[in-house]
Amino acid sequence: MKKRTLLAILLTVLCLIATNKFWLIYKPTIAEFKIRGEGKYNIELQLNQKNNAKFKKNRFYKKEINLSDKSVFKTEINPKKAKRFRFIVSSLNASATRERVEIQTPIRLGKVTIDNFNDFEIQNATSTIQNKSLILSSQNEKIILTYKKPIKIRASKRFLFETFTIILILSFLLFYKLFDYIADFKTIKHKSRIEIIFLVAFFVILFIPLSNISQEKTSKSENRTLAIYKPFINKKGEINYNFGKNYDKYFNDRFNGRNTLIKINDKIQKTANDNFYIKNNYILNKKNGWMGDTNYLKENSNTLFEEKDLNKALKNIERIKKFCNQNNIKLYILIAPIKEEIYSKEILDGIYDFNMYKKSMQMKKFIKEKTGIDILYTYDIMKNLSKEELAYFKTDHHWTDEGAYRSYVYLMNKIKKDFPKVYIHDRNNFEYFNNKKIRVIPGRFWKGYTYNILIEDEEYLTTSYKYFKHKDINKISYKETDCKNGCWARDYKYNKDYPNLYFYGDSFTLNMLQFIPYSFNKTKNLFIPAHRKNSNIAIYEKDIIKNKPDILVLCFSGMNRLTMIYKDTK
Numbered sequence: 001m002k003k004r005t006l007l008a009i010l011l012t013v014l015c016l017i018a019t020n021k022f023w024l025i026y027k028p029t030i031a032e033f034k035i036r037g038e039g040k041y042n043i044e045l046q047l048n049q050k051n052n053a054k055f056k057k058n059r060f061y062k063k064e065i066n067l068s069d070k071s072v073f074k075t076e077i078n079p080k081k082a083k084r085f086r087f088i089v090s091s092l093n094a095s096a097t098r099e100r101v102e103i104q105t106p107i108r109l110g111k112v113t114i115d116n117f118n119d120f121e122i123q124n125a126t127s128t129i130q131n132k133s134l135i136l137s138s139q140n141e142k143i144i145l146t147y148k149k150p151i152k153i154r155a156s157k158r159f160l161f162e163t164f165t166i167i168l169i170l171s172f173l174l175f176y177k178l179f180d181y182i183a184d185f186k187t188i189k190h191k192s193r194i195e196i197i198f199l200v201a202f203f204v205i206l207f208i209p210l211s212n213i214s215q216e217k218t219s220k221s222e223n224r225t226l227a228i229y230k231p232f233i234n235k236k237g238e239i240n241y242n243f244g245k246n247y248d249k250y251f252n253d254r255f256n257g258r259n260t261l262i263k264i265n266d267k268i269q270k271t272a273n274d275n276f277y278i279k280n281n282y283i284l285n286k287k288n289g290w291m292g293d294t295n296y297l298k299e300n301s302n303t304l305f306e307e308k309d310l311n312k313a314l315k316n317i318e319r320i321k322k323f324c325n326q327n328n329i330k331l332y333i334l335i336a337p338i339k340e341e342i343y344s345k346e347i348l349d350g351i352y353d354f355n356m357y358k359k360s361m362q363m364k365k366f367i368k369e370k371t372g373i374d375i376l377y378t379y380d381i382m383k384n385l386s387k388e389e390l391a392y393f394k395t396d397h398h399w400t401d402e403g404a405y406r407s408y409v410y411l412m413n414k415i416k417k418d419f420p421k422v423y424i425h426d427r428n429n430f431e432y433f434n435n436k437k438i439r440v441i442p443g444r445f446w447k448g449y450t451y452n453i454l455i456e457d458e459e460y461l462t463t464s465y466k467y468f469k470h471k472d473i474n475k476i477s478y479k480e481t482d483c484k485n486g487c488w489a490r491d492y493k494y495n496k497d498y499p500n501l502y503f504y505g506d507s508f509t510l511n512m513l514q515f516i517p518y519s520f521n522k523t524k525n526l527f528i529p530a531h532r533k534n535s536n537i538a539i540y541e542k543d544i545i546k547n548k549p550d551i552l553v554l555c556f557s558g559m560n561r562l563t564m565i566y567k568d569t570k
């Protein structure tokens with residue numbers, strides 16, 4: 001008995017050593033340095049455990065940075081250990097050569113600090129060192145800076161007690177029972193070998209889900225946040241009496257092979273119905289390729305706003321109206337119908353009875369009666385357009401460039417009555433091109449938000465969309481800013497004798513940036529996703545005043561957004 005126990009303990013220790021990567025996690029550290037230049041660059045950091053001649057089996061950390069807006073390269077790195085590193089600076093500008101880039105010390109790689117450029121080997125650029133800066137003039141689209149001296153980069157470690165405990169217990173039970181069976185096999189006649197094989201296979205299979213616990217924070221395929229680990233005793237010394245339930249949720253969200261099972265299930269569900277495929281409340285009509293969001297259908301179908309929601313929207317609008325009056329700003333509110341309002345038949349094809357028009361008109365009428373503000377609701381424009389051509393993307397919830405342009409004309413005609421100097425650009429001011437992918441954010445084409453949640457391949461990207469490009473695109477300047485929590489801002493300057501605009505709203509503002517900035521002297525677009533914690537316009541009132549706009553336009557998708565302008569409204 002003692003021998004079996006000792007052997008089981010010995011093999012358990014060896015098993016823990018062999019599986020250390022599952023219970024001993026290397027935490028990321030930061031690499032950063034200051035860099036100056038003009039335009040966009042890809043900066044790639046490469047780490048290696050061996051010498052500089054072997055940069056193949058290394059770790060790569062790649063990041064795109066616009067040096068016109070930012071001057072710091074900063075990224076997380078996760079090396080167990082590294083002895084060598086190099087940077088590759090690649091220009092993404094039209095002219096890749098003879099560009100000037102300046103890198104400043106110190107260069108920090110975790111706890112390692114580099115403050116001497118004499119120890120770098122430089123390829124594809126001429127260089128000079130001035131004070132603590134390395135000035136590079138590129139001779140090729142890629143500048144390679146290799147640090148010649150050995151260094152020691154170490155990532156900090158995180159001990160996963162829950163994983164360690166599971167492996168410890170299961171491995172000890174496996175080895176102990178295995179030796180027990182072997183001992184019995186020697187002493188008991190006709191003992192079946194199948195039992196031993198079955199037992200070993202059973203415990204081995206138990207290890208598979210534990211072999212690679214995911215550390216991701218969110219699931220892209222499910223579009224949700226994953227459960228986090230909550231210890232049995234927290235840092236304050238308090239006991240977690242729900243530890244079992246918490247750990248069950250944590251493990252179910254992160255076990256090895258879970259994503260594969262999800263993909264298999266998705267394929268089964270996708271082929272199970274000849275007409276529709278529904279995943280995470282998003283729907284694909286397989287007959288015509290239209291995609292939609294069933295969340296809207298369940299929450300808004302054939303209902304009216306409750307009195308509390310009407311009053312919440314009223315208080316929000318009265319508050320923003322008062323703010324605008326105090327700062328001599330003219331307020332306009334533009335509301336786009338959600339895609340399912342316009343394309344209910346194409347997306348749903350009779351499986352849902354969806355009608356949100358009455359609900360939207362109820363809010364529009366209520367606000368007009370109480371405040372005198374006429375909400376610019378583009379339902380009729382989008383519905384009429386849908387009879388001629390596409391008003392919304394089939395694989396995304398945003399309006400197309402044509403839908404955005406017609407809404408722009410509608411808005412500008414209203415503004416022009418109060419500001420005669422604004423110029424409404426007609427179709428002759430634009431060039432046009434086609435693409436089967438989706439463009440919402442300027443300069444970025446992709447498969448579409450709804451598409452990315454539902455489908456992995458590109459089998460439904462069959463529709464070609466018409467896109468606008470203003471002929472004065474090179475005469476307008478802008479500065480782009482990334483805000484916290486997914487916000488995004490652009491400051492445009494057109495240098496015309498037009499009024500100034502502050503353009504605030506959700507992602508439906510982004511399609512309109514092909515048109516809006518060309519009708520104003522200065523335009524600031526602040527895009528705030530509706531579900532973010534900082535989608536509270538009170539946070540940005542100082543910024544609005546600072547920009548001194550003549551006009552504030554609020555642009556949202558769906559009337560329900562009016563209840564969320566101020567987060568503290570009850």
